[in-house]
Amino acid sequence: MNFKEIQKIVELMNEHDLSQFTLEQGDTKMELKKGGNMDIQAVERLLASSGSSGTMHSAPAHPVTPPPPTDQAGSPSSLPAGVEEITSPMVGTLYSSPDPESEPFVKVGSKISPDSVLCIVEAMKVMNEIKSEISGEIIEILVENGTPVQFGDPLFRVKCS
Amino acid sequence: MFKNILVANRGEIALRVIRAAKELGIRTTAVYSEADADSMHVHLADDAICIGPPASAESYLKMETILSAAEIANVDAIHPGYGFLSENPHFAQLCETCRVKFIGPSADVIRRMGDKNEARATAVKYGVPVTPGSNGIVETEKEEVQEANKIGYPVMIKASAGGGGRGMRPALNQASFVNAFHAARTEAQACFGSSDVYIEKLIENPHHVEVQVIADSKGGIIQLGERDCSMQRRNQKIIEETPSPLLTDKLRADMAEASVTLVKNIGYENCGTIEYLVDDAGNFFFMEMNTRIQVEHPITEEVWGCDLIKEQIRIAAGQRLSKHVLAAQPRGHSIECRINAEDPYNNFAPSPGKISLFYPSGGRGVRVDTHVYSGYEVPPHYDSMIAKLIVTGADREVAIARMIRALNEFVIRGIKTTIPFQSSILKEAAFRNGIYNIAWVEKFLASQPDPPELPDIELLEE
Helix, strand or coil: CCHHHHHHHHHHHHHCCCCEEEEEECCEEEEEECCCCHHHHHHHHHHHHHHHCCCCCCCCCCECCCCCCCCCCCCHHHCCCCEEEEECCCCEEEECCCCCCCCCCCCCCCEECCCCEEEEEEECCEEEEEECCCCEEEEEECCCCCCEECCCCEEEEEEEC | CCCEEEECCCHHHHHHHHHHHHHCCCEEEEEEEHHHCCCHHHHHCCEEEEEECCCHHHCCCCHHHHHHHHHHCCCCEEECCCCCCCCCHHHHHHHHHCCCEECCCCHHHHHHHHCHHHHHHHHHHCCCCECCECCCCCCCHHHHHHHHHHHCCCEEEEEEEEECCEEEEEECCHHHHHHHHHHHHHHHHHHHCCCCEEEEECCCCCEEEEEEEEECCCCCEEEEEEEEEEEEECCEEEEEEECCCCCCHHHHHHHHHHHHHHHHHCCCCEEEEEEEEECCCCCEEEEEEECCCCCCHHHHHHHHCCCHHHHHHHHHCCCCCCHHHHCCCCCCEEEEEEEECEECCCCCEECCEECCEEECCCCCCEEEEECCCCCCEECCCCCCEEEEEEEEECCHHHHHHHHHHHHHHCEEECCCCCHHHHHHHHCCHHHHCCCCCCCHHHHHHHHCCCCCCCCCCCCCCC
16 A cells, blocks of 8 residues: 555545545555544543643644644743743734735844834734834744734744843 | 634633534634633634633733634634623624624613613613612712602612622611712722712612523514522622522513513613512512623523523524524423632632542533533632532422532532532522522521531542
């Protein structure tokens, strides 16, 4: 069984709206399952994680925006020394430039000061400029232009000066 | 029908709405503060958007943020739950402007009935009895003393922008009136942003009985019985039941008729509750109208056989009331206990923290509405209600026995809860005889030593 064959099976499953496919061929057994009970998975995940740590924030299964790469607090232990994360103070759609024709506000390597505008988060037709509030150098841009962001989503990694 | 509903709330009611929407095949979007990332409703919704830090003012109460979330999640309706923005006319108006359907009545109706003094005047206009009181806001000291003397002491001074049991100050006689009046105005300004107050006669030891109404956009308007919510501690309900053990058939019919008349005349749509005070002589007086779903709605659902949240969604989508709701008849008796994370042995001090074990009661006629689970961390930032225990039985006696049984087997370890307190109330003669009023709980607390500990059932810990 090669990848192309598996792909074909998946296509067939989707075409005929099948949710499960099992194939036994010699000593190879393959099972493909589509969908499944998302609710049970969500409950089980929550119950499993709640036993371990009271402060861990498990990201929900289907957030509109992808879950943050680190835990939501962006704790110092997960970032190298001298590096800070700038997170979104609001909910909306992130735009990297003032308008579609212009250059982005910042690039990797851009030097920023507390008043620097880093990006725009647009909500309900209002363009909100997101200011840096710290000084340093952009070392990583974490969200692409046009992506919806929620409160607390990490947007930029900055080497502080 | 809607494709995607955003639930602008948290806790058990957010889960309640999500469940109803799921059953209707509608996608759900949850919004949550950082403190609620592990709430069950967030994980059962199809989408979830973090809207702010723990403080309600920075999250659940931020209208623009919630509408931003609605925009990026592409929802077509918002259910506001209860509390938070559910009775905020600005929010309802904002939803209208943003072309997202607010599941509830119009912004205009919310505003008119939300102003307690105007609501009172509206009730008078349509022949609903109201407590004798001032005809409008009372502003000057001279006016106010005249009014109070005319009404006759004792009086209650109420904030026009208040409600929900807050923003009220009694004055038992003329001597204490002036100070109480000014204190009430100051308090009203601080809590509700408006110093407008009006005066009502203070009904001594009243009963709180409310009527559930529901109206669609096609002229279908009905009432679904009453709920007795007189078991209150500091004006907050702790036990509710339906039907009310207090009402005669005639009084019940009169209150039902008055409620439907009022709702018909104000162009109301969706679910609402009209709250009345009832005195021992069987007179009822309009107090206020809540233009939203209530915490205690499940007891009505159980006795009348309906899903009020689904009806809310259907009505908002332009559909008529369901046939079975229009034809509904009450059957049996239902009681609800609001289980709070509070320590009844320590003046009901809030008891947030990690629930190490959560084992809810079950069996015939037992319903538990909750967002918590074993291992859940109850956050300190919000109101303390963590679960609603609703039991239903063929009659009141069965319901009481069932509630005592259900409270006895309900295990919540790791935090303190009001379960032992409610259990002791259920066993009191006053409750069993149905003779209790708004003042009863305070008197009971004053007369009691510590509530008895419940026997702990043997359950293995991890």
